[in-house]
Each structure stands twice: as C-alpha cells, then as structure tokens.
Amino acid sequence: xxxxxxxxxxxxxxxxxxxxxxxxxxxxxxxxxxxxxxxxxxxxxxxxxxxxxxxxxxxxxxxxxxxxxxxxxxxxxxxxxxxxxxxxxxxxxxxxxxxxxxxxxxxxxxxxxxxxxxxxxxxxxxxxxxxxxxxxxxxxxxxxxxxxxxxxxxxxxxxxxxxxxxxxxxxxxxxxxxxxxxxxxxxxxxxxxxxxxxxxxxxxxxxxxxxxxxxxxxxxxxxxxxxxxxxxxxxxxxxxxxxxxxxxxxxxxxxxxxxxxxxxxxxxxxxxxxxxxxxxxxxxxxxxxxxxxxxxxxxxxxxxxxxxxxxxxxxxxxxxxxxxxxxxxxxxxxxxxxxxxxxxxxxxxxxxxxxxxxxxxxxxxxxxxxxxxxxxxxxxxxxxxxxxxxxxxxxxxxxxxxxxxxxxxxxxxxxxxxxxxxxxxxx
Amino acid sequence: xxxxxxxxxxxxxxxxxxxxxxxxxxxxxxxxxxxxxxxxxxxxxxxxxxxxxxxxxxxxxxxxxxxxxxxxxxxxxxxxxxxxxxxxxxxxxxxxxxxxxxxxxxxxxxxxxxxxxxxxxxxxxxxxxxxxxxxxxxxxxxxxxxxxxxxxxxxxxxxxxxxxxxxxxxxxxxx
Numbered sequence: 001x002x003x004x005x006x007x008x009x010x011x012x013x014x015x016x017x018x019x020x021x022x023x024x025x026x027x028x029x030x031x032x033x034x035x036x037x038x039x040x041x042x043x044x045x046x047x048x049x050x051x052x053x054x055x056x057x058x059x060x061x062x063x064x065x066x067x068x069x070x071x072x073x074x075x076x077x078x079x080x081x082x083x084x085x086x087x088x089x090x091x092x093x094x095x096x097x098x099x100x101x102x103x104x105x106x107x108x109x110x111x112x113x114x115x116x117x118x119x120x121x122x123x124x125x126x127x128x129x130x131x132x133x134x135x136x137x138x139x140x141x142x143x144x145x146x147x148x149x150x151x152x153x154x155x156x157x158x159x160x161x162x163x164x165x166x167x168x169x170x171x172x173x174x175x176x177x178x179x180x181x182x183x184x185x186x187x188x189x190x191x192x193x194x195x196x197x198x199x200x201x202x203x204x205x206x207x208x209x210x211x212x213x214x215x216x217x218x219x220x221x222x223x224x225x226x227x228x229x230x231x232x233x234x235x236x237x238x239x240x241x242x243x244x245x246x247x248x249x250x251x252x253x254x255x256x257x258x259x260x261x262x263x264x265x266x267x268x269x270x271x272x273x274x275x276x277x278x279x280x281x282x283x284x285x286x287x288x289x290x291x292x293x294x295x296x297x298x299x300x301x302x303x304x305x306x307x308x309x310x311x312x313x314x315x316x317x318x319x320x321x322x323x324x325x326x327x328x329x330x331x332x333x334x335x336x337x338x339x340x341x342x343x344x345x346x347x348x349x350x351x352x353x354x355x356x357x358x359x360x361x362x363x364x365x366x367x368x369x370x371x372x373x374x375x376x377x378x379x380x381x382x383x384x385x386x387x388x389x390x391x392x393x394x395x396x397x398x399x400x401x402x403x404x405x406x407x408x409x410x411x412x413x414x415x416x417x418x419x420x421x422x423x424x425x426x427x
Numbered sequence: 428x429x430x431x432x433x434x435x436x437x438x439x440x441x442x443x444x445x446x447x448x449x450x451x452x453x454x455x456x457x458x459x460x461x462x463x464x465x466x467x468x469x470x471x472x473x474x475x476x477x478x479x480x481x482x483x484x485x486x487x488x489x490x491x492x493x494x495x496x497x498x499x500x501x502x503x504x505x506x507x508x509x510x511x512x513x514x515x516x517x518x519x520x521x522x523x524x525x526x527x528x529x530x531x532x533x534x535x536x537x538x539x540x541x542x543x544x545x546x547x548x549x550x551x552x553x554x555x556x557x558x559x560x561x562x563x564x565x566x567x568x569x570x571x572x573x574x575x576x577x578x579x580x581x582x583x584x585x586x587x588x589x590x591x592x593x594x595x596x597x598x599x600x601x602x
Binding site for chain 2: 014016019020021022025026029040043047048057238239242243246265273274276277279283330334374
C-alpha cells in the first residue's frame with residue numbers, strides 16, 4: 001500500500017510535468033504523512049543534510065571544471081593530438097574522434113558536453129574528408145556517451161552518494177569498461193570504413209605528433225592530476241575535483257587564453273545553475289531514499305524476488321530492461337537517483353557487487369542518451385550537425401548495437417568492472 | 428523584483444567561487460605546508476548549502492529544473508495549460524510543506540542555540556537559508572502560476588540541457 005502511494009504519486013507528478021525534484025519530494029512527504037510518524041521538521045532537515053554530504057561536494061567542482069574546459073581550447077588541442085596519433089589509419093579521422101572523445105571524457109564528467117566539445121570540431125573535418133554525414137554523426141553521438149563512463153563522472157558521484165559506496169572505487173571501475181567501449185567503437189569504425197571510399201590524411205611525422213602532444217600537455221596533465229591524485233591516495237575525489245576546477249580556470253585564462261577574466265562570472269553562474277539543479281534533485285532523492293528505507297520497500301521486493309527463486313542473472317536482465325526503458329524517458333541523474341536506492345539493496349541481497357551494479361547502470365544510461373525521445377546526445381548531435389532528430393537517430397542506430405553488445409558483456413562479466421578496483425584497493 | 432533577480436545570481440556565483448577557493452586552499456595548505464584550518468570544511472559546506480537553497484528559486488525562474496515533458500507536449504495547448512496549473516499548485520503544496528517544516532526546525536534551533544562543531548556560530552544562523560530559500564521558491568512558483576492563469580505562459584518551463592550545451596557553444600563562437 002505505502003509502496004503504491006509512493007510510486008503512483010511520484011509518476012503522476014512527473015507525468016503532469018512537475019520538476020523531477022519536486023515530484024520526488026512531494027511523493028515522499030505524502031507517503032510519510034500517511035504511513036509514518038516522522039515530523040515535517042525532521043523531513044525538511046533531511047534536505048539540508050544533503051549539503052553536508054562530503055561526496056556530493058565534488059559535484060560543483062566537477063561541473064565548474066567541465067564548463068571551463070568545454071568553452072576552452074582544451075578540446076581543440078586534444079583533437080589535434082588524436083589526429084596526429086591515429087589519423088592515418090583506415091577510418092582514421094573517425095577513430096581519432098573517438099580517441100578525442102575518450103581523452104575529453106577523462107577530464108569532463110558529462111556526456112552531452114563531450115559531444116559538443118569534440119563533435120563541433122571533428123564533424124566538419126570528417127565531412128571534408130569524404131565521410132558521410134550519417135557516419136560522422138553516428139560515431140560522435142555514441143562516442144560522446146563515454147563522458148559518463150570514463151571517470152570523472154558526475155553520474156557516478158551521484159550513484160556513490162545514494163548507495164554510499166566509495167567514489168574512488170566507482171571511478172576506478174569505470175576505467176577498463178571505458179577503454180574497452182572506446183576500442184570496440186574504434187574497431188567497428190575500422191571495419192565499416194572499409195566500405196567508404198576514403199583517403200586518410202597522410203601519416204603525421206613524429207615531430208608533429210610530439211608537437212601536438214606538447215601543445216595538449218596542459219589539458220592531458222589534468223587527467224594525470226585527477227586519476228593519479230585519486231588513485232595514488234593523494235586526494236579524495238572531492239579534493240581532486242576542487243584542484244581540477246582551479247587548474248582548469250588557470251589554463252583557460254592564463255595558458256590557452258581562450259577565456260577572458262570578464263567571461264568568468266558567466267561561467268560561474270552557469271556552473272552554479274547546473275549544480276543547484278542537480279543538487280535539488282539529489283536532496284529530494286535522498287528524502288525519497290529515506291522513505292524507501294524506513295518503509296522497508298526494497299527489502300520487501302528483495303524478499304519476494306528471493307522467494308520466487310529469481311537468479312542473479314535474471315535479476316540483472318530485468319534491471320537492464322527496466323533501465324533501458326527508463327532511459328528513453330528521463331535523463332541519467334534522475335534515473336540513478338530514483339532507481340539506485342531500490343535496486344541496490346535487492347542486488348546486495350542477491351550477492352551482486354554494488355560497484356558492478358553501478359557500472360551496469362551507467363552503461364544503460366549511456367544507451368539512454370542515444371535513444372529517443374529523451375536522448376540528450378541525439379539532441380546535441382542534431383544541433384551540432386544541423387540534421388533533424390530522426391536522421392540523427394537513424395545514424396546512431398548501427399553504432400548503438402556496439403553499445404548493446406558491450407552492455408551484455410559488462411552485465412555478465414563482472415571482472416571487466418571489478419578487476420581494476422579490486423586489484424588497486426583490494427577486494 | 429530586479430534586485431531579487433540579481434541577488435539570486437550573485438549569491439550563487441559568489442558561493443561557488445568561495446567554495447572553490449576554500450577547498451583549493453585547504454588542499455594546498457594540507458599537502459604543501461601540512462597545516463590547515465579545521466573550520467575550512469564546515470565553511471565550505473555552509474557555502475554549498477547557501478548556494479543550493481538560494482539558487483533553487485533562480486532555477487524556477489529561468490526554467491533550469493529537469494522534468495519529463497514528453498506527455499505534456501502531446502496535449503492540446505488548452506489542456507496543457509490546465510495540467511500545468513495543477514502541476515504548479517502541487518509544487519506550491521510541496522514548497523509550503525518544506526517551508527513550514529524547516530521553519531519549525533530553525534525556530535527550535537534558535538531556542539536551543541547549538542553551535543557548529545568547529546565554528547563559534549549558532550547553527551540556526553545558517554539553517555535559516557532553507558526557509559528563506561523556499562520562501563523565494565514559493566514566490567517564483569506563484570509568479571509562474573499567475574503567468575499561467577493570465578495566459579502569458581502555457582506550460583512549466585523545464586530545462587533543455589541539450590539546448591543549454593549548444594547555447595554555450597554559440598556564445599563562444601560569437602566572442
């Protein structure tokens with residue numbers, strides 16, 4: 001009964017177009033009113049406690065760093081380096097674009113930002129070189145999803161906060177799957193590019209490769225600071241985020257000089273706007289998670305699932321289907337915040353590692369970003385290329401199959417996600 | 428009204444600036460000089476709280492909050508307006524619950540006068556941003572409701588992340 005009230009009010013509120021945060025908050029408050037003794041005051045203060053959550057403090061810093069990077073020349077220099085390194089191969093420009101997306105993903109925590117930053121530079125170049133518009137758009141649209149899988153990732157920070165797993169571990173778990181998916185997309189490009197009549201640019205001289213590397217050094221150094229700092233145990237993820245924000249500001253304003261000091265207030269306003277929007281959802285989602293816990297909803301579902309005798313692999317299949325459907329209608333943070341508190345205790349009861357479950361959720365979110373009607377990357381790609389939504393969706397479709405194969409692999413081979421974090425941090 | 432608009436914007440931006448500076452300084456102090464002020468983290472979190480609660484109303488004003496508008500967009504403009512009025516009224520219900528709840532909490536804290544762990548500052552002096560922020564949110568939703576009732580708006584403005592991401596790119600190209 002309480003479960004029904006909670007979910008029906010939640011979905012009804014969202015269906016009539018109320019903001020996700022307000023829908024989560026209102027449905028939680030109503031459920032508490034009818035079925036629990038908690039006072040309104042203690043509920044309200046749960047919202048405030050979100051700001052005292054050390055993990056979540058990383059979000060504003062990662063958002064700020066991402067915004068400073070995507071307006072700046074970091075992306076441009078990464079593209080230049082990627083082309084110099086692999087541009088001469090068959091399908092070289094497309095492969096280089098994927099590499100550039102991977103590099104950019106390693107300094108930015110968002111997927112649409114990756115598509116805009118890299119896509120707006122490389123798509124024109126690919127067209128000039130004889131690639132079809134569909135090919136270029138499809139590749140970039142899908143490769144851009146790496147933004148949330150390759151750490152740092154805002155979606156992962158959010159998952160870690162609601163399930164109370166370690167962000168460092170979560171980030172580490174994203175590294176191998178991120179590299180694998182990148183390589184799989186590259187292999188698919190290499191295979192399909194054989195059918196296009198292309199003349200790849202000439203092989204860059206070693207000098208040019210080195211010059212491009214040096215030129216993009218400042219951007220790539222950020223990757224070292226974030227990864228090395230967190231994994232070397234020097235920084236907490238939150239500290240690494242703060243350092244990368246200051247560092248990104250420094251290189252954008254003083255080294256690459258693509259931002260003027262007078263542009264900074266605008267960047268700060270945009271970043272705080274994004275942060276507030278995210279944190280408003282997170283705060284209400286934590287309230288929602290609190291209601292789930294006090295009403296023992298996930299535990300009840302878990303008991304029923306165990307009673308039916310559902311195997312872990314069946315559960316994971318259901319999770320994937322559920323997430324793929326949800327991914328079509330909502331954006332990633334919202335889905336993670338609503339579903340992670342429910343799926344995580346059930347998964348734990350079935351013996352699924354929370355980190356593994358987290359990576360499965362993130363990969364599903366990636367797929368959600370390239371499927372209509374709510375596919376952020378599709379919208380962004382359509383904006384960058386000038387193609388309409390239908391054309392972009394069709395263009396993205398063949399590459400989507402790579403993502404789906406990858407999803408099956410990640411779901412049923414836990415080692416892909418768990419191998420590295422277990423090796424580094426111990427099981 | 429203009430003053431309030433600017434207040435929201437400046438409060439958010441300055442809080443973000445302060446947080447970033449404080450957190451960065453703390454890292455530098457700790458790793459380079461092996462010292463640090465115990466209050467830094469608490470002040471950073473206070474700034475974070477102020478940014479969040481003073482920024483929500485800005486989000487309502489500019490339509491930054493994410494929602495699902497797939498269904499609403501299928502409706503005829505007339506139905507959409509009525510449904511949106513309902514959505515805003517329900518949002519106001521939520522806001523007034525939290526406003527009342529947080530105010531009760533703050534007034535209790537005022538009586539007790541508990542201080543922060545590392546700061547000689549009473550907790551209610553910070554907690555009060557929550558009722559203040561929610562009062563501002565209530566105001567913004569009320570404005571939106573008025574706009575819907577008078578017909579100058581036909582739906583809740585919800586965020587369009589894709590458009591935002593592209594907009595930043597366009598602005599950059601112009602500059």
